[in-house]
Amino acid sequence: MFLLLAVLAGAALYFGLRLVHNEYTFFAGFVILQFIVLATAWNILGGYTGYVNFGTAAFFALGAYSTVFVHKTYPLPIPLLILIGGIISGIIGLGMGYLTLRLRGAFFSIATLAMAVVLQTLVVNWTFVGGSRGAYIIRPAAAPLVGNYIEYLFLIMLALAIVAITVARIIERSQLGYGFATIRDDEVAAEASGVPTLRLKLVATTISGALMGMAGAPFPYYIGYVEPSSTFGLAYAVNSIAMPMIGGTTSWAGPVIGAILLGVVQQVATVTISSAVNLLIVGALLVAFVIIAPKGIVGFFQERRRAASGK
Amino acid sequence: MHIPFDLLVGALVAGLLLGGFYAAVTVGVSISFGILDIVNIAHPAFIILGSYVAYIANQSFGIDPIVVSLLALPVFYALGAAVYQIYHLSFERRGQEALRGLAFFFGLLFITEVGLILAFGVDFRYVEAPYIGPSLHYGLVDLPLRMLVPCLISLAVLAALQLFLTRTFTGRAIMAVAQDQLALQLMAADPVRIKRTAFAISIATCSLAGACLVIIQPVEPSVGRDYIGRIFAICVLGGLGSLPGTLIAAMLLGIIESITSTFYGPSWAPAVAFGLLLLTLAFRPAGLLGR
Numbered sequence: 156m157f158l159l160l161a162v163l164a165g166a167a168l169y170f171g172l173r174l175v176h177n178e179y180t181f182f183a184g185f186v187i188l189q190f191i192v193l194a195t196a197w198n199i200l201g202g203y204t205g206y207v208n209f210g211t212a213a214f215f216a217l218g219a220y221s222t223v224f225v226h227k228t229y230p231l232p233i234p235l236l237i238l239i240g241g242i243i244s245g246i247i248g249l250g251m252g253y254l255t256l257r258l259r260g261a262f263f264s265i266a267t268l269a270m271a272v273v274l275q276t277l278v279v280n281w282t283f284v285g286g287s288r289g290a291y292i293i294r295p296a297a298a299p300l301v302g303n304y305i306e307y308l309f310l311i312m313l314a315l316a317i318v319a320i321t322v323a324r325i326i327e328r329s330q331l332g333y334g335f336a337t338i339r340d341d342e343v344a345a346e347a348s349g350v351p352t353l354r355l356k357l358v359a360t361t362i363s364g365a366l367m368g369m370a371g372a373p374f375p376y377y378i379g380y381v382e383p384s385s386t387f388g389l390a391y392a393v394n395s396i397a398m399p400m401i402g403g404t405t406s407w408a409g410p411v412i413g414a415i416l417l418g419v420v421q422q423v424a425t426v427t428i429s430s431a432v433n434l435l436i437v438g439a440l441l442v443a444f445v446i447i448a449p450k451g452i453v454g455f456f457q458e459r460r461r462a463a464s465g466k
Numbered sequence: 467m468h469i470p471f472d473l474l475v476g477a478l479v480a481g482l483l484l485g486g487f488y489a490a491v492t493v494g495v496s497i498s499f500g501i502l503d504i505v506n507i508a509h510p511a512f513i514i515l516g517s518y519v520a521y522i523a524n525q526s527f528g529i530d531p532i533v534v535s536l537l538a539l540p541v542f543y544a545l546g547a548a549v550y551q552i553y554h555l556s557f558e559r560r561g562q563e564a565l566r567g568l569a570f571f572f573g574l575l576f577i578t579e580v581g582l583i584l585a586f587g588v589d590f591r592y593v594e595a596p597y598i599g600p601s602l603h604y605g606l607v608d609l610p611l612r613m614l615v616p617c618l619i620s621l622a623v624l625a626a627l628q629l630f631l632t633r634t635f636t637g638r639a640i641m642a643v644a645q646d647q648l649a650l651q652l653m654a655a656d657p658v659r660i661k662r663t664a665f666a667i668s669i670a671t672c673s674l675a676g677a678c679l680v681i682i683q684p685v686e687p688s689v690g691r692d693y694i695g696r697i698f699a700i701c702v703l704g705g706l707g708s709l710p711g712t713l714i715a716a717m718l719l720g721i722i723e724s725i726t727s728t729f730y731g732p733s734w735a736p737a738v739a740f741g742l743l744l745l746t747l748a749f750r751p752a753g754l755l756g757r
Binding site for chain 2: 261393
């Protein structure tokens, strides 16, 4: 039912944008949808279990670079590439989690930062995927189904966003989600009551990493040129943290609201002011929200509703 | 692989000097993260801020960067106290420091970096001082003064802090605050005030570390990111909260990095720190001299 509604909303969005007759809306829409996927993926680990991942860019870049690698060896259609990117990032996420999740939360966060730099160094030194010079991906002139390539990419990202949101929603309402919540609230107590915390955390890291990799896989086709310092850029990390924090971390709707809000603000700021200022806006909003509204927009409305029904 | 002896000696000495400097960069985090359990991800951003303060004063008034950083110590101390106050009121008191505290410092890191980019651009900035350029020679050993001076400053800072932490009441209270806040209150010391002092000291070291950084290499706003991994790698490897451990780990990392970049090429050096960090976390999370 929810899936049907989401697909309908997505279809309405797509045909609505087609009516505008402006390619730019699809370019901008792609970026915002990509942020919805990244923010939702981050939130599965960060929001539900409370483990902060600073390595979004690393997982995203893993997806992007696995696409570059495959593209250079044997070009495959994008949905398959997304699958490959997802699998690779998921495996790396699992390995990462296995190494660090037994430790306190902060160590995990620092290790994710560390992993981003290790991977970036590997890519810089790996000439097959372009090294530090970067790699060009020439996208096909025509796309299957819709003809126009950017519309095709947009549709793929739209589908991915729907998948990500659905996964998050299913997790949230399943036993898995309650397990995650116990870890977030009190890990020691959860462990003592027989919740298999390590296994649950590993599941969360794997799903979260896989979704981030999937979001990165179509990226080389979108941008046409990938190089390490922008693909591994901190902007992805800060955005994927800021969006759920601003929207609200405890439900699937939070990251979506945050991503749409911040995504639109950034698109507008990039066009009208400059791209450095838009990052400053994201940073400032992040700090402001964690101080003033720690539960995000969703939490704010939930509290108001609770207060209203209590009277 | 045949390793020429003089190259190896050179790499070792360069590594020791580099390690000394890394200790200065890390000592602040050893206090804030190691002792107080405040995961100050934004620490490198404050160091870069220190570098820019030294750069501005050096370029406009021609003052020596180290003198500038000493003069700026109280300013950084006050800045640290202010940041801690916000952190305490917004997160620590509400018991939400884990998730939101991290996001808060991450946001601070970002704001400082982008703010500096907007103000000064992404050009590399450098300072001028008489000791940048000449070196001392002892046979095979080559001591560039621009590495030696930061290394000596760093050793002095570490020695002073170690004495402060082990010999004075406030210092001992800082060491105690992470272990037992209640006992500290019974000793008539306010844990919040002690923590604020400690955090302010940790930010104050950024002034000196920043000046050292800008003496060693030209600085642009995003240089700080390279240090996040190094700082936490050293801090964890040395054992949280142990200053001697910090020094040993810093020297070790400096030597490993210097040897890597001499024999395999500088583009591999950044991965060394992080590789070391991941290995330490996986196999010996308590560090070399863990508490």
